[in-house]
Amino acid sequence: MDPKQKKILQRVGASTVLFLILLFLPIQGTGKLLLFLIPYGIAGWDVLWKAVRNIAHGQVFDENFLMCVATVGAFGIGEYPEAVAVMLFYQLGELFQSRAVSRSRQSIAALMDIRPDYANLEEEGSLRRVDPEEVQVGDTIAVRPGEKIPLDGTVLEGSSSVNTSALTGEPLPRDANPGDEVLSGCINLTGLLHIRVSRPFEESTVSKILELVENSAAKKAKTEAFITRFARWYTPAVVIGALLLAAVPPLLFSGGWSDWIQRALIFLVISCPCALVLSVPLSFFGGIGGASRRGILIKGGNYLEALAKVETVVFDKTGTLTKGTFHVTAIHPEQMPEQKLLELAALAESYSEHPISRSLREACQTEPDRSAVSDVQEISGRGVRVRIGGKLVSVGNLKLMEQEGVCGKKCSLTGTIVHVAVDGSYMGHIVISDEVKEDAAEAVAGLKRIGIRSTVLLTGDAKEVGEEVAARLGIDEVHSELLPAGKVEQVERLMERKTGNGRLAFVGDGINDAPVLARADIGIAMGGLGSDAAIEAADIVLMDDRPSKIPEAVGIARRTLRIARQNIVFALGVKFAILTLGALGLANMWEAVFADVGVSVLAVLNASRALKTGGGSSDS
Amino acid sequence: MRKKIKLTDLDCAACAAKMEDAVRKIPGVNSASVSFLTQKLTLDADDGRFDEILKQAECACKKVEPDCMLER
Numbered sequence: 001m002d003p004k005q006k007k008i009l010q011r012v013g014a015s016t017v018l019f020l021i022l023l024f025l026p027i028q029g030t031g032k033l034l035l036f037l038i039p040y041g042i043a044g045w046d047v048l049w050k051a052v053r054n055i056a057h058g059q060v061f062d063e064n065f066l067m068c069v070a071t072v073g074a075f076g077i078g079e080y081p082e083a084v085a086v087m088l089f090y091q092l093g094e095l096f097q098s099r100a101v102s103r104s105r106q107s108i109a110a111l112m113d114i115r116p117d118y119a120n121l122e123e124e125g126s127l128r129r130v131d132p133e134e135v136q137v138g139d140t141i142a143v144r145p146g147e148k149i150p151l152d153g154t155v156l157e158g159s160s161s162v163n164t165s166a167l168t169g170e171p172l173p174r175d176a177n178p179g180d181e182v183l184s185g186c187i188n189l190t191g192l193l194h195i196r197v198s199r200p201f202e203e204s205t206v207s208k209i210l211e212l213v214e215n216s217a218a219k220k221a222k223t224e225a226f227i228t229r230f231a232r233w234y235t236p237a238v239v240i241g242a243l244l245l246a247a248v249p250p251l252l253f254s255g256g257w258s259d260w261i262q263r264a265l266i267f268l269v270i271s272c273p274c275a276l277v278l279s280v281p282l283s284f285f286g287g288i289g290g291a292s293r294r295g296i297l298i299k300g301g302n303y304l305e306a307l308a309k310v311e312t313v314v315f316d317k318t319g320t321l322t323k324g325t326f327h328v329t330a331i332h333p334e335q336m337p338e339q340k341l342l343e344l345a346a347l348a349e350s351y352s353e354h355p356i357s358r359s360l361r362e363a364c365q366t367e368p369d370r371s372a373v374s375d376v377q378e379i380s381g382r383g384v385r386v387r388i389g390g391k392l393v394s395v396g397n398l399k400l401m402e403q404e405g406v407c408g409k410k411c412s413l414t415g416t417i418v419h420v421a422v423d424g425s426y427m428g429h430i431v432i433s434d435e436v437k438e439d440a441a442e443a444v445a446g447l448k449r450i451g452i453r454s455t456v457l458l459t460g461d462a463k464e465v466g467e468e469v470a471a472r473l474g475i476d477e478v479h480s481e482l483l484p485a486g487k488v489e490q491v492e493r494l495m496e497r498k499t500g501n502g503r504l505a506f507v508g509d510g511i512n513d514a515p516v517l518a519r520a521d522i523g524i525a526m527g528g529l530g531s532d533a534a535i536e537a538a539d540i541v542l543m544d545d546r547p548s549k550i551p552e553a554v555g556i557a558r559r560t561l562r563i564a565r566q567n568i569v570f571a572l573g574v575k576f577a578i579l580t581l582g583a584l585g586l587a588n589m590w591e592a593v594f595a596d597v598g599v600s601v602l603a604v605l606n607a608s609r610a611l612k613t614g615g616g617s618s619d620s
Numbered sequence: 621m622r623k624k625i626k627l628t629d630l631d632c633a634a635c636a637a638k639m640e641d642a643v644r645k646i647p648g649v650n651s652a653s654v655s656f657l658t659q660k661l662t663l664d665a666d667d668g669r670f671d672e673i674l675k676q677a678e679c680a681c682k683k684v685e686p687d688c689m690l691e692r
Contacts, residue, residue, distance in 0.1 A: 059684065217653075217655040231637065272634065273634055274634050277636075281633075
């Protein structure tokens, strides 16, 4: 509790004690009024003071002013205890509200507690503790086990495992060995690491994430804008209602002034829209904070809102649903053992840096002896022809086999097929394909489970490859052999097809699909770790490479929106109920105070639930 | 120019909304947003007159909530 809150609590306490004593004293008349003014003053002098100052500034519909009119009015009609009680409850409620808000603000801050405090700069063999902002690119820093990695960089020396959960929500630690890139915000777990800094602190991953989450509060959701607009007419309307209620019935039906004034005062007590104006952004902020804890960065309340309404999810293939790395997935030899065929192909391709050649070498595991290879002849778009130990070896696609006059076999598998022929006779082929991510199928199934209407796959790859992946993962629709511009076209076509309130999300790896990310209602970039372009172009960034975070993100968005709606319905419902009852003379000041501050506190508590993301998307 | 300014003693959410409105109406302000939760004013205004606009913004905020201070 901060000093300001403590002071108010003390005043409320003193005032309450005095108030309770006065309730049991048998006094009447002016003496009673004067005595009750003491606890009233103790509890509410600052409210009165603020009201006076705000009136001077022309702020008529200020909550302090309204509260003063309500309580002074209660004194005026002789309801002294009620006047004091309303002020007491108002102050107590405000106190609770500010406590609840600062608590949830703190818990969000704690979630985002990834900012490193210091860096151990290495200088001529000794370490100096400095502010991370002072470290320059190219400097070397040391990170001990248990310390936060302060800046992005490359490991020079030392091996360790690092905990990335603050960035990705991923509990499994990653290995860090010399040559590996490590990111700021991760925690070094086991060994001492020496790191060469690659980016200044302002551009480090940690700074980017913090800035992004802080800025998200500035991009307000529609629901929030609606509430702010609503609040703008709610207060004046209720105040005018109060005036009419105080003046019209007594004039029309004569008599009973104090009864109608009391009803009008009830209106004034509940005229402040704070509960609404507060709880809605708080829910969104909580949802964004909770999501970031799970490695899902959402750039604003508006995107969270859109995400809750997603009905179509469009995936890019390579790097999004697949790992984007090529591996040998099958070897079909004709006349020699599998390993021999693989070695032969790898040897023939040993002078090439093409990803396919690299994956052949990787699969072989032994370093090929390049000196055995001579007369290397690359045949563009087809493959290579080389001489190995006096034999002519051709490695490439079917077209190359035709050119060599060899009858190659077609393969039933999809992927890139590498055929091998030696001295004009067919030796077999090797299938190389991109691996589908482990959780890709789970991601698509998860989206189906939460009611996403359609999933679409867009790829620049061959038709068979696209269709095979889509079928394997259960994706509804595939469009293959697309150029980047074609992807934009497809997304535009899909956007036209969606229903009124539905939204379309495009998921890409952020490398060359920036235009598509921008065109879709929501652009989701995968693998934001270390990729500036992705963080820049997308509305939502998934910090790790896992597509299964998408259904989870939708779950968090829906839950947040549900909480925000609950608060709106609850706060408005109670207020309108008390307004109606008050107008009919069925509610008293006490109930009105509850409708004002009690509702605020409950709404804030409910909103802080949005923070708790738990780890499941099925949370209610 | 775009700048984030911390607000201290911003006590009421409805006031934050009113401040946002008031600041947006100042000539030269491209966009403004007041977040009650982060207690921050994000102000995007003309480069040349930024300081002057910031002063006006402070005035506008004080009109809504006299105790509220802009930290620079």
